[in-house]
Amino acid sequence: xxxxxxxxxxxxxxxxxxxxxxxxxxxxxxxxxxxxxxxxxxxxxxxxxxxxxxxxxxxxxxxxxxxxxxxxxxxxxxxxxxxxxxxxxxxxxxxxxxxxxxxxxxxxxxxxxxxxxxxxxxxxxxxxxxxxxxxxxxxxxxxxxxxxxxxxxxxxxxxxxxxxxxxxxxxxxxxxxxxxxxxxxxxxxxxxxxxxxxxxxxxxxxxxxxxxxxxxx
Amino acid sequence: xxxxxxxxxxxxxxxxxxxxxxxxxxxxxxxxxxxxxxxxxxxxxxxxxxxxxxxxxxxxxxxxxxxxxxxxxxxxxxxxxxxxxxxxxxxxxxxxxxxxxxxxxxxxxxxxxxxxxxxxxxxxxxxxxxxxxxxxxxxxxxxxxxxxxxxxxxxxxxxxxxxxxxxxxxxxxxxxxxxxxxxxxxxxxxxxxxxxxxxxxxxxxxxxxxxxxxxxxxxxxxxxxxxxxxxxxxxxxxxxxxxxxxxxxxxxxxxxxxxxxxxxxxxxxxxxxxxxxxxxxxxxxxxxxxxxxxxxxxxxxxxxxxxxxxxxxxxxxxxxxxxxxxxxxxxxxxxxxxxxxxxxxxxxxxx
Numbered sequence: 001x002x003x004x005x006x007x008x009x010x011x012x013x014x015x016x017x018x019x020x021x022x023x024x025x026x027x028x029x030x031x032x033x034x035x036x037x038x039x040x041x042x043x044x045x046x047x048x049x050x051x052x053x054x055x056x057x058x059x060x061x062x063x064x065x066x067x068x069x070x071x072x073x074x075x076x077x078x079x080x081x082x083x084x085x086x087x088x089x090x091x092x093x094x095x096x097x098x099x100x101x102x103x104x105x106x107x108x109x110x111x112x113x114x115x116x117x118x119x120x121x122x123x124x125x126x127x128x129x130x131x132x133x134x135x136x137x138x139x140x141x142x143x144x145x146x147x148x149x150x151x152x153x154x155x156x157x158x159x160x161x162x163x164x165x166x167x168x169x170x171x172x173x174x175x176x177x178x179x180x181x182x183x184x185x186x187x188x189x190x191x192x193x194x195x196x197x198x199x200x201x202x203x204x205x206x207x208x209x210x211x212x213x214x215x216x217x
Numbered sequence: 218x219x220x221x222x223x224x225x226x227x228x229x230x231x232x233x234x235x236x237x238x239x240x241x242x243x244x245x246x247x248x249x250x251x252x253x254x255x256x257x258x259x260x261x262x263x264x265x266x267x268x269x270x271x272x273x274x275x276x277x278x279x280x281x282x283x284x285x286x287x288x289x290x291x292x293x294x295x296x297x298x299x300x301x302x303x304x305x306x307x308x309x310x311x312x313x314x315x316x317x318x319x320x321x322x323x324x325x326x327x328x329x330x331x332x333x334x335x336x337x338x339x340x341x342x343x344x345x346x347x348x349x350x351x352x353x354x355x356x357x358x359x360x361x362x363x364x365x366x367x368x369x370x371x372x373x374x375x376x377x378x379x380x381x382x383x384x385x386x387x388x389x390x391x392x393x394x395x396x397x398x399x400x401x402x403x404x405x406x407x408x409x410x411x412x413x414x415x416x417x418x419x420x421x422x423x424x425x426x427x428x429x430x431x432x433x434x435x436x437x438x439x440x441x442x443x444x445x446x447x448x449x450x451x452x453x454x455x456x457x458x459x460x461x462x463x464x465x466x467x468x469x470x471x472x473x474x475x476x477x478x479x480x481x482x483x484x485x486x487x488x489x490x491x492x493x494x495x496x497x498x499x500x501x502x503x504x505x506x507x508x509x510x511x512x513x514x515x516x517x518x519x520x521x522x523x524x525x526x527x528x529x530x531x532x533x534x535x536x537x538x539x540x541x542x543x544x545x546x547x548x549x550x551x552x553x554x555x556x557x558x559x560x561x562x563x564x565x566x567x568x
Contacts, residue, residue: 116309118305118307118309121305122303122309124298125271126303126370126374127326128326129295140314216313216356
């Protein structure tokens, strides 16, 4: 493999890393609170509001059932408003985040639902407010599961980011299509696949490690 | 300290409304250990949760330390709850926090600074005997140790009332003993009012001053533990007491009993005595005074609230006239006597 090719791979890796990191952070920023809201407004929970809960649930489901490749194209006007362009890595971050937020929200929701109702009752008996119950009981107690769910989200984002190449998003996926597929460069194809596999492995292992460290049960 | 007036709690069940509490009124005094006993589903969990309003009653009044709980705003209710501690059957400790952090939790909720928290938690850990476990996570503790953490946590905010929700039901008998002893100790040392619910009469017997018996959401009996034990009025209370006081007529004897006197037969009777009466050698007196033989079938002497309390199941044999005289003598004494029945002489060999 030539020096140029290597440079392209490093550049692609950097772009993928950038897209995945930023969209992961954005999805955590919105997805975790959204997951919390989905739980606490649910039936019998501390801030029950069924109409709101079901409406929010329907929106989350709608976003999740739209295939990523379609979502990416469909929200182009929105992407333009946010980042001012519809091509490039920055533009790709918008649909990546939009796709990951509801996914992470559902994962966080199921993680928090695992928290024993007795713990909430105990906190209430000590005079905890809703905010304190969320921040000091629900989230810390479900942290290991949330970390694993976040890991899953990051891995999905690595996969989705490869598709972002389709709207000129750059990254390893873009490289694999332009060189590996369209120019029959099997070595490039192989290299991108190997790098992607390694990335997923590293993310999964770190996720498992942190989840294990956090789990005191 | 706590006054519940005409409490009602109705749940909307799948097949119509379910009455969990039906017109329950009771008063719990400052410094008392008050037990509420009932079978599962009797409404005792709902009742204890109505005190700190984890369950809001459908109707009725809840007064705690002179404060009408039901009219409080959300914020005021949170403040009121901080003056009540609660412990649970399944401990409900936060798994992601160490023992120290768990005990400090109520203080953290109240906005007490970290250094101040540690200062307050240390003596509590000492009180419950867990000083060496302060940095351990709950998963590494035994059930009894977890409940000790629960107790220390409940005491952290210096409450006036401690609510115990089946606090010993998930523990083995020895651990139960030690937790009950700890509760009694806390009651003595801190003058804390303790309300506990249980389905086990021995818990009531071990530490409570007063007991309320509930069944089907209704209060069926209430009184001093000693009175309820020695003279239970309701069938439910009698059932519970049978579990801890063994004065049953043995089956082999019960089969031979006749309710009407048998000429030349023996009299079987149960005697209950307490306080001073336990010190008197009245059986010896009985034999000396009357020409009767006394056969003790079963008996036990125990202490309730430090008052000796005993029951004896005895069989009297002799001439019919002597037996009747002996019976009248005993009925005049400070004893509770209950004629169980008559058996034909030699029909039964008491073991």
